[in-house]
Amino acid sequence: MKKRGKGIGISFYGTGYGNGFPDVSKAKLRLHDNGKIGIYVGATEVGQGAKTALLQIGAEILNLSTENLLFISEDTSLMPDSGTAAASRQTYNTGNAIKIACENFKDKLIEISKEELGLNSTHGLMVEKGEIYLGFFPEKRISFKELVNKYGDGTIEAEGEFIAQTVEMDPETGQGAPYWPYTFNACGVELEVDTLTGRVEILNVRFAQDVGRAVNPRLVEGQMDGGFAMALGYALFEDLNLVKGQIKSNKFSRYLIPTAMDMIDVEKILIEDPEPTAPYGAKGIGEPVMIPVAPAILNAIYDATGVRILELPVTPERLRKAMDTKKNEENFNMELNALKR
Known part of the structure; x- marks a missing residue:
């Protein structure tokens, strides 16, 4: 049986070293x-x-x-x-x-x-x-x-x-202006979960990124595609399999990364709101484009299955185990309620 779900992830990210560090x-x-x-x-x-x-x-x-x-x-x-x-x-x-x-x-x-x-x-x-x-x-x-x-x-x-102008955060209060400027984004994902195998298939993606101003729109879109691909691997594929401090997935035959066959055409939306302190309003987006993707995928999995995954990557085995655990808990609660009646 296959179930569909939708999820959204949002993030903000500060440019540069930050926290008063010379930049x-x-x-x-x-x-x-x-x-x-x-x-x-x-x-x-x-x-x-x-x-x-x-x-x-x-x-x-x-x-x-x-x-x-x-x-x-x-x-x-x-x-x-x-x-x-x-x-x-x-x-x-x-x-x-x-x-x-x-x-x-x-x-x-x-x-x-x-x-x-x-x-x-x-x-x-x-x-x-x-x-x-x-x-x-x-x-x-x-x-x-x-x-x-x-x-x-x-x-x-x-x-x-x-x-760059940054302010060191107050160690007592935790307040300050550690970064400037900030960039913002949102990613929406629609996916399908095969409840028999635990396999997740991404169906549709819409990704909006605040770029300040796109100096080169094609490069920005390329970074968004690259960020999505890396975050897709982080969320669903790449498992170091760390056991007692030892990496078991120490070769690419064991450590899976997404291929072109796993990628999807991402609908990219560039939000241009020029930053007045930036060159022609442009902001950096190299790392921010990864951040909202995994949360969006996890939220979509939850929407499809009712299972909240707290450990990455969401391999088929891990998801199937979580779904089985949820089903067993539900059956136990049903039996318990029946006995109470």
């Missing part, structure tokens, strides 16, 4: 001999799309296409520290550092161009498409390539630093 990101920009601008930043790419989203933030501020930017993020001898690729902090923290560095770099270019163009003020100077020009008299202009030819490769540069 610093730095970025550096340099003008190179080919007229391209190098963005030097210690934002490690671990599949979350940092190289794409952060590059887009820089391109937007500098009014350049991404093809005219170089993104250097792995060579620690060249780049400043931008903190870890953790705590869903890179888009917000390092994005802000890049934004500040780009603005400082534009100011540097404008100041130098004022002298090169023989102007008495920086007022009206614009930076766009690899050139600095006077907005109300465009004939007065100079290109990035002309500047680097005169000043040399890597000579014109600027830096930016962003420190």
Whole structure:
């Protein structure tokens, strides 16, 4: 017999290290001999799309296409520290550092161009498409390539630093503002439970995620799919089978993870409410996209079977055992009530 159930999980998540811990990101920009601008930043790419989203933030501020930017993020001898690729902090923290560095770099270019163009003020100077020009008299202009030819490769540069604002929680009262900003989400799941085997099949998923503003919507949707897949494994498949401190599922033939055949097309809803302290309003969502999924699945299982599972993963054996226990308890109570009558 198969029973269907629906469940919802909701969560909120604070960006960054939090609780007053120093959370610093730095970025550096340099003008190179080919007229391209190098963005030097210690934002490690671990599949979350940092190289794409952060590059887009820089391109937007500098009014350049991404093809005219170089993104250097792995060579620690060249780049400043931008903190870890953790705590869903890179888009917000390092994005802000890049934004500040780009603005400082534009100011540097404008100041130098004022002298090169023989102007008495920086007022009206614009930076766009690899050139600095006077907005109300465009004939007065100079290109990035002309500047680097005169000043040399890597000579014109600027830096930016962003420190996230958090407050250490009061150890006595437990009150404070440990994180900023927060992101919010909700996941709804419809599933089917085979009461004979205990197997759970996900039928439909709707997932809404507060992103502040999606710098790259496709990347955000990809993170939502990835987060759902990981949480699906956490909820239904991945069992370390820890016995007296020893991991029994020590190989992938025993430790099951979801495959493409286990995934489902997730209906993704991006909620855009720009965060004023973020670069173009963008929030980090790397870890939050996992959090509401398992609760939604567990609530749907409860809706389908009346069994509240308190241990993960919900393997078929574990669910079948819980359903049998519930049925035995119900039969016992029925017999007990009958005797009382």
